[in-house]
Amino acid sequence: MDSNTIKLTQFSPAAGCGCKLSPETLREILAPVEIDALEDSTSPLLVGNSSRDDAAAIDIGGGRALLSTTDFFTPIVDDPFEFGQISATNAISDIYAMGGHPTVAIAILGWPVDKLAPAIASHVLAGARQTCREAGIALAGGHSIDISEPIFGLAVSGLVDIENLKQNNTAQSGDTLFLTKPLGVGIISTAIKRGKAQASDIELASQSMRSLNRIGPSLASINGVNALTDVTGFGLLGHLTEIMMASELDAEISWSQIPKLPNLEHYVEEGCVPGGTGRNYASIAQHLPTLNETQLAILCDPQTSGGLLVTVQPEAIDEVAAILEGAGLPFNPIGRLSKQLNEKATLRLSD
Incomplete structure (x- = not known):
């Protein structure tokens, strides 16, 4: 063979x-x-x-x-x-x-x-x-x-x-969230298995997965970077929820600011959603708002070799954004952490 x-x-x-x-x-x-x-x-x-x-x-x-x-x-x-x-x-x-x-x-x-x-x-x-x-x-x-x-x-x-040394339980209220790679590789990989993925989309997903997160130590050395984790099999919301629960915080993220691979909505409409997506959602549903089909599929998509999820104090935002931009990585904030208001950590999603 x-x-x-x-x-x-x-x-x-x-x-x-x-x-x-x-x-x-x-x-x-x-x-x-x-x-x-x-x-x-x-x-x-x-x-x-x-x-x-x-x-x-x-x-x-x-x-x-x-x-x-x-x-x-x-x-x-x-x-x-x-x-x-x-x-x-x-x-x-x-x-x-x-x-x-x-x-x-x-x-x-x-x-x-x-x-x-x-x-x-x-x-x-x-x-x-x-x-x-x-x-x-x-x-x-x-x-x-x-x-x-x-x-x-x-x-x-x-x-x-x-x-x-950075952990996922040291985030603080007021921290801004950054994500250093686009979401969607689980959706693309499912499209590959079903013979529905376009060659250009396969290459973009592969490039993302083959890109080392070597920027991690540089980010960790910045005063004001409080927590750091990588987004992998539990999806963005799974790993964000781990930070929220471990640090006893709520979060709000912006759908429009989250980096995504192209054509994901098309593949979701074609049914190219990994089985792990539903399991990821079910494990954290109590912490989440109502999500439409596309939002759920992308935000709970199991990532392989995903990006770093970084929580940053206000005074360090510009420094972190500059380092990310200089490395050719997504540098727009995707959300913010806040004091936990209820018995359980809660996520809000804005446009």
Whole structure:
């Protein structure tokens, strides 16, 4: 089977981060077994799983922390090399989202050897290796298994100055929200699986997913950047709701200011909506306003290798916007956080 003609997305029912368990299911799994090591004053663990953050952080002394994360998923594009690039970009993003610099990665590969030639897996690894080189790190090894459908990802380590360590539970009332990549890659990937995606739309989505969130450490070092996370499988509203709940805040976002890939409304009308979208919505519906079909499909769309969601104090808005604009990233604010008014965090959507 030739890697130039293979369609990897046909080998799995879900694509990219759309194959993640829903937030509600994940909470149900983790609740009985969670141990909060942060309660132990002697533990070097600075960030664990209590706030569903992007990476674990361990104090290693000298004002620095070791970051550790892993991420893997099923194919979101048909091209093996691009699948490797996107998987690596997505995994490395968790380090950037904590304000850190990646240092080393190891690969996680599951491959159906009776369905797909090993040579195709080599192309996946080659794509990942190229992305790791772009990030300035080595792909230093890994682990592989024979499995019924292809999966690939990385476990990544990084370092961060503790004073620049960013989490998703440190946002403040009055913070402005920025999003550094357009939404919609889950919708486009579903259109790819159904043979309905235009080549130009596929390329824009792929370019976005292959773009490293290397701006994360620069943003984290700015006084007034309070919280940082990357938008992945739970969609924009899922990850924003995590910030709201962890920081006990409400939010208002502007539909017109949210960056989106082109032609998404057309694909939604064609029914190209990932199954994960509905699960994402159901997990946070109690916090949301009434959404029309298009708004729900885009705002709850499972993102793969999505952008950074940044919360910024008023005095730092201009500096953050200038850095984003200089990097060629979306730089218009998309919303604002405010004091939580009711028992549960609530999101409002404006035009």
